[in-house]
Amino acid sequence: MKYLKERGYQIMEKEKVNVVGVIGAGRIGRLHINNMRNMPNVRLKTVSDPQADHMKDWFSESGVENLTKDYKNIISDPEINVVFICAPTSLHVQIITEAAKAGKHIFCEKPICFSDENTCKAHKVVKQAGVKFQLGFNRRFDRNFAKTKELVKNKAIGDLHILKIQSRDPEPPSLEYVSHSGGIFMDMSIHDFDMARFISGSEVEEVYVVGGALINPEIKQYEDIDTALITLKFENGLVGVIDNSRQAVYGYDQQLEAFGSKGSAKVNNEKESSVEVLLKEGVKSSNPLHFFLERYNDAFIEEVEQFFEAINNDEEVPCGFVDGIMAQRIASAAKESLLTGLPIKVEKYQ
Amino acid sequence: MKYLKERGYQIMEKEKVNVVGVIGAGRIGRLHINNMRNMPNVRLKTVSDPQADHMKDWFSESGVENLTKDYKNIISDPEINVVFICAPTSLHVQIITEAAKAGKHIFCEKPICFSDENTCKAHKVVKQAGVKFQLGFNRRFDRNFAKTKELVKNKAIGDLHILKIQSRDPEPPSLEYVSHSGGIFMDMSIHDFDMARFISGSEVEEVYVVGGALINPEIKQYEDIDTALITLKFENGLVGVIDNSRQAVYGYDQQLEAFGSKGSAKVNNEKESSVEVLLKEGVKSSNPLHFFLERYNDAFIEEVEQFFEAINNDEEVPCGFVDGIMAQRIASAAKESLLTGLPIKVEKYQ
Amino acid sequence: MKYLKERGYQIMEKEKVNVVGVIGAGRIGRLHINNMRNMPNVRLKTVSDPQADHMKDWFSESGVENLTKDYKNIISDPEINVVFICAPTSLHVQIITEAAKAGKHIFCEKPICFSDENTCKAHKVVKQAGVKFQLGFNRRFDRNFAKTKELVKNKAIGDLHILKIQSRDPEPPSLEYVSHSGGIFMDMSIHDFDMARFISGSEVEEVYVVGGALINPEIKQYEDIDTALITLKFENGLVGVIDNSRQAVYGYDQQLEAFGSKGSAKVNNEKESSVEVLLKEGVKSSNPLHFFLERYNDAFIEEVEQFFEAINNDEEVPCGFVDGIMAQRIASAAKESLLTGLPIKVEKYQ
Amino acid sequence: MKYLKERGYQIMEKEKVNVVGVIGAGRIGRLHINNMRNMPNVRLKTVSDPQADHMKDWFSESGVENLTKDYKNIISDPEINVVFICAPTSLHVQIITEAAKAGKHIFCEKPICFSDENTCKAHKVVKQAGVKFQLGFNRRFDRNFAKTKELVKNKAIGDLHILKIQSRDPEPPSLEYVSHSGGIFMDMSIHDFDMARFISGSEVEEVYVVGGALINPEIKQYEDIDTALITLKFENGLVGVIDNSRQAVYGYDQQLEAFGSKGSAKVNNEKESSVEVLLKEGVKSSNPLHFFLERYNDAFIEEVEQFFEAINNDEEVPCGFVDGIMAQRIASAAKESLLTGLPIKVEKYQ
Structure with missing residues (x-):
């Protein structure tokens, strides 16, 4: 419907x-x-x-x-x-x-x-x-992530033990953009931090980052990196990892796995087409959808529809102010971890 | 674009x-x-x-x-x-x-x-x-079938030898609908007959049908069936088969394979979601999109856009009157084959 | 075990x-x-x-x-x-x-x-x-086909409506081999005729064939073809189709689908490796196992082990003399259909 | 061959x-x-x-x-x-x-x-x-991992940026076994440490671990955990993550991804069968092979054959003493990271 x-x-x-x-x-x-x-x-x-x-x-x-x-x-x-x-x-x-x-x-x-x-x-x-105040974390409204959230919430996979988010852009932004982007954690990973909180239903306690400027060393001048592995410790004991790259040449790579005591739920990429070509040299199939507007087109519509529903029915919005504050705090902790080489605690919001 | x-x-x-x-x-x-x-x-x-x-x-x-x-x-x-x-x-x-x-x-x-x-x-x-006259064979405009047409035309899979079309509805229509539908061949298979001509770029010479009223015997009163295997012989030597069912309980099943001398191109179903759930009892994934409006939503838009382009640029429409005539003739031959139990020639249109 | x-x-x-x-x-x-x-x-x-x-x-x-x-x-x-x-x-x-x-x-x-x-x-x-007499229809003992047989027998997919067998060799045999092979139906399709009887648990009543010498026209001299679509009508009402090619350049293609009133069971190919490579130009994965000895290695062992078990326990063999007779009769009918262009009845064995 | x-x-x-x-x-x-x-x-x-x-x-x-x-x-x-x-x-x-x-x-x-x-x-x-001395890191000899090693070595995916290893057992060992196993890192992850060195061709410099006794808290008495996320920093700049669980209820989960500047190579699980069942409630497919002897059967044979070849031709063994030392040192560092909550350097072997 x-x-x-x-x-x-x-x-x-x-x-x-x-x-x-x-x-x-x-x-x-x-x-x-x-x-x-x-x-x-x-x-x-x-x-x-x-x-x-x-x-x-x-x-x-x-x-x-x-x-x-x-x-x-x-x-x-x-x-x-x-x-x-x-x-x-x-x-x-x-x-x-x-x-x-x-x-x-x-x-x-x-x-x-x-x-x-x-x-x-x-x-x-x-x-x-x-x-009402709603924040544009559009990925929550993607049918695949939303379904996985339900599976986790309903304990279909039991208690959550490991959360893995694979989030990679197809192309790096310009250096000009990087200079005022707030850095990879505030600009790009912030979506994944929100996703981590959304899927797990738990707060992140501690963050640890390794990574580097492996795609374009020039971004180091902005104290920024383009490849990151971010380890997360959550309040309720589960552990998580996000891997980010600014350049997945094969397309926009947006996957997630929620692994638990009774099984695992895996969000795979959506593909450009369902066609497979079988040739002597192997089987060729399509890349993931390349552009975030293609992958999340329906999610952008859904988030706004739910926003208007919340207004019209005077209900809680599906993604609020505190969600923004917490994702930003995780991003700040990630930056500090990168600079110090140490795991960093995330301050809770009261 | x-x-x-x-x-x-x-x-x-x-x-x-x-x-x-x-x-x-x-x-x-x-x-x-x-x-x-x-x-x-x-x-x-x-x-x-x-x-x-x-x-x-x-x-x-x-x-x-x-x-x-x-x-x-x-x-x-x-x-x-x-x-x-x-x-x-x-x-x-x-x-x-x-x-x-x-x-x-x-x-x-x-x-x-x-x-x-x-x-x-x-x-x-x-x-x-x-x-200008354009016929609404919307499936030609589905990105997957259109891509396969290109692969065949460009000889990416060599010469076409076998064409397989799997086309199944999620639910049978009402008996009332069946009574004035023109029968399964004219109502449902006609899309597949057009697809066969579209992908192969060749005319169908002869049709042979086996099948039956396996889902609901009551439709026999309309000389109709609900399950059909339709064999096609084409002018240029390739052979084809269409299988139709009025009821694939798992969803709208729309697949195709073009098999040739240098390989094969396979159109798989589009799925309701990309989520896989791994449990002790096995891996569960989504069914094909259930409704033709979901599967062919973009194709319905594309066919109309191309129609207006043809008008505005005074070009040939992508699916014309003769395409309709030939698909109807194949449907008629199929009906005759069902009734006689014999392969039936398809009359060419001059 | x-x-x-x-x-x-x-x-x-x-x-x-x-x-x-x-x-x-x-x-x-x-x-x-x-x-x-x-x-x-x-x-x-x-x-x-x-x-x-x-x-x-x-x-x-x-x-x-x-x-x-x-x-x-x-x-x-x-x-x-x-x-x-x-x-x-x-x-x-x-x-x-x-x-x-x-x-x-x-x-x-x-x-x-x-x-x-x-x-x-x-x-x-x-x-x-x-x-005891056991015939070497090894494919019955492949874990995938055996599992599908069980699913059909247990009505997991309801009543069987359509049976599709896709059976293609990676390379055509030599002309010398063709000359004394008995023809494609007796030499190659015979495995698929047995599979059709095995999976359906029903006898084939009528056969209709279209096809041609599309890979190598020289085999016409032996009244043989290399590409065939074989339609089957079964005693209990279901319909089936086998497609055979002597040359699937991408490997040994052995698939089957049993489609019924409650769902469908599909046997996919086994692949050379589970590795996928994602590149700018698309996703590459492995071809099906190329050689029948690789694909059916375990089945060859299993058939012999079951043969010895039947001997040692004085039980019925899993694939007997009548199975051979019936597969041969379907092959003969297929040949006649090819030569006459008509559907041909298969004689039952009493 | x-x-x-x-x-x-x-x-x-x-x-x-x-x-x-x-x-x-x-x-x-x-x-x-x-x-x-x-x-x-x-x-x-x-x-x-x-x-x-x-x-x-x-x-x-x-x-x-x-x-x-x-x-x-x-x-x-x-x-x-x-x-x-x-x-x-x-x-x-x-x-x-x-x-x-x-x-x-x-x-x-x-x-x-x-x-x-x-x-x-x-x-x-x-x-x-x-x-000659060869160590039994059998997974190096699995056709899928070996192929991925080749792809990385040949720069088919460019420079390696991120290495992800997903390695989960189907069932936890007994407490008795745990008590003398040397702990999860020395007993289980050690295979993954070797895999990380094998695929990357680089040494691990630093290790950071988060995890817990999420499956069975009783193993805490042995200072052990059953769920681990292990972050690796490598000498040549790439980063890696291993996730281990002692209990993936759906089977033996052995996957790996090598992500680089020109693409990505992904090793997927091998499955119990290639059969898919499509039902009203969704598509069911097989779990990964459940037992390490099934998944790595061919690898166990291959490692020994290569060992005898090395002996007979007086060549270097494919997996030697230093490989064992380094994997053990990473395991020790992982244990120390778990106990201190800090990233730990890995000592090089001269």
Whole structure:
């Protein structure tokens, strides 16, 4: 049902229509706009971007009613009740604060902020305002990971003993991007830290990292690496490992295994096609889907649909502020482990 | 690119906008309407259905401008240049004839007509009118079958020797449906007959059928069967076999193998998820996608996009009238083979 | 247990020792000799071959006690109670007759004889002699096919509706071999005819063949083909199809699917290795095992062990004389279908 | 060729016959004896075991000429040129020393000794004696791991960046066994440490361990764990992780991935059968082979054949004394990491 809904097959139910403003019209902002076009309970009122002048062509076919350079026009619009924050990370806390104070529900891309202190301040504001706040950890909404979460939760594989996450990008980002990315842990592994918490249902206590700049040594100038093995100790005794690479030449590699006392659940990659070719020299089959927008296309839609459901039914969002804080703290601990060569404790959030 | 386009990511190119009328608002009509909503080069002007009175709710969110009971309102609308025929098969020839004479391009669902004579007459009208006519053999546009077609065409597997098509529905249709379906060959196998011609690039010369009413003996009253093995001899020497079942309890089973002198290309099923669960009693993985709308969702979009491209660039459509005639003739020969117990020649179309 | 036994791990049980003579020391004769060396309940007394003079080196390390040119030395040896017939097909009936009359249990390679009449006569002699007779349809003893037989028998997949056998050799035999092979049906497909009867537990009523000399047209001079699609109608209503090719360039392709009212059981190929290589240009994995001695190595051991068990416990053999007669009759009908272009009935054996 | 040789097909070549004594007739000793029975270049002269009195039945069918209680009868037999040491670990150094001084070639099971000092002393003796010494790291000889080693060595996947080893037993050993096993690292992980060195061709510099007694807390009394994640830093920059569990309920799980700059090579499990069953509730397939003797049967044969080849051609053995020392040192470092919670350096061997 959910699936068909995503695909836009006819939905009869009359739902409350949310009036949405989107702040930031880069790749991810446009992605959300495009997905929301087909949602019957959404009205796309305004999109803001400092580069608005150069976006006329895109805007004319975007399905959004208004385009503005200044996001404050969204914050101050009383008709708008939901804000999507797709601006650069450095602006997140400011916009969250303003939007929350204006009483708007917030969907924000990850990470919230590179500073733990400022993140926690923003959290306080959001709590006081009593608005919904959902973080864009889209992978939780992938049908495969969501199914595995269920299997673990239902003890289908017994008690969880080992969690393995294999998460590799198809191509390294530019050095320019690396320079302000916050580093591999805050930029890339953060999704895996959230996945580790999501699947296990347990908090990470300690992190240990080995790795290096094996793909492009130039990124060392930013105290960054491109290949990492991250060991995790969890509160409830299980152990986990994440391996990250910025360059899996064969495609976007997103796998996970939850191994337990009664069995194991394994998420394999989704492939570009189901065709196998058998030749004298061996069997050839397709690579994993290459692009994160292909692999997680349905997940991006699902996370937003669940966000609107939480708003309309006044329920808890499926991925909240504390999830962001904890993933960021694991990322910080990972960075410290890399620099010191030692296992580092992760501070709990009260 | 094509893929992203389907998914609706921003397209800059300005294309000629086609004004579309859809005749018939049942499952398949609504499917096409929903898919066309996101196509920038399409304006959905009118949808007609005799049951229009009961479709107000759906219509109000359909994105179509007008709803009418009478398809003639579409035919007579000079602004509409493209007609989608999603009405019952028995009405196809009449509507095709009227639409062609009105100079409209036509997209028609399969089969064209149960009568070879009437089908051929309609073909003449369409040819004389000089309009585009595309038939809805959607499976040609599935990424897996399309890739296999390319592999065969490029001789990646050498000369084709054996073609195997495994095509099974998850559940049998109702007896009521069976009674006016035209029989398993005209209703279900017809897709496989087209696939056989499409992949091989050769005409079928002779058909031989064995099978029976193994799932539900009651369908025998309609001279129909639910389980069939259909052997095909092709003009250029290769041989083929199709196996059909109306009931594969594990899901919609759509596989194909093209075996040749230098290797083999195999289309496997697409699965509901990529998760494997390893337990003491064995490994469990997902069934094939259960529903044809899931398996062929992208193919339904792709066929329509290619149709509009053919119109806008005045090129040949990827699946035309003769493809429909030949698939229907193979279906007729198959029926005759079932009744006589003998191999039956297929008449060529000149 | 069985498995470990095959592999030769220590067996404590004391069993009756059978004294064996092997007639014919070609590839298959040597294979059986080699396998029997490790069987504690077997004494390899004599091997006969007209070419014995040229086999001294092999013989000296074969583990057999005596080598002779004349198989009659085996027939007349009162100590020998079991005879393996690995001589050319044309000699089978004569040797079977003599061995049976001498009271020896017989293991014979397939086919028994190209003449149905002579085969039936030999059967009568064997029955009168009351000796055990097992035919070498080794594939029945492959763990995968045996497991599928069990699944079908136990109705794990409900009633059987469709049986598909894919059986392809890696390389075509020499023309010289083809000339006296008895043709593709008697030489190659005969294994698949037996498999069809074995898995279904039903008799084949009618056969229809299409095919051609697509790999090497020269074999037409022997009224033979190298590519065949064989449709089978069974007594109990199910339908089946076998596809044979003399040349699957990617390896020895031995697959089967039993499709029924409650599901499907599929035997996939065994692969040369379990290694997958993921590269920019796609995923490469191993071909099926190339050689029938690799794929069916364990099955060759298993069939002989079960033969000796049947002797020692005076039980029915798992694959008997009638199984050979029926597979031969299906082969004859297939040949007739090829020549006439019509479906041909298979005569039952009473 | 090698493969067929393993399977025992006729070998013509005349090779020097080695006269073998086997010390210890437990499971692994009997395994080697059984495998050597079929090797034409081996004469099984004597087997020794303190429990010889209770082994008469087994011995009578073992194919070995003599059975003795005292291994010194093997050491002092001038005809015996090769000794297999399959006695308890605690006796290894003593027997190695005596055998080497007696000029015999040695095949020894792992580990050599729990003490690094005594291991190094034994190494000196062996070097001085100039005899061949091969250690029983059988997994190197598995066709899948051997193929992956070749792929890495040939740079088929570019430079190695990440090495992942998944190594899990089907069932935990008894507490009694655990008490004198040397602990999980010395008993179980040691195979994986060797595999890490073998595949990477690089030395391990540092080890970090997390894990616990998650399956059976009682083993804590032996300072042991049953679930471990072991992070490895290698000399040449790559990083690795081993995950071990004493209990994978679904079978013996032996997988490995070598991920590099140009792609990835993945060793998957070998399965009990190739049969898949498709049912309404999902697809069921076979578990991995359950028992290490099944999975590594061919590898056990291959390692011994290569040992005799090294002797007969006076070449280097494929797995030598230093390989044993280094794997033991990694195991010791792993134990120290577990106890201290810190990464531990591995001492190099000069």
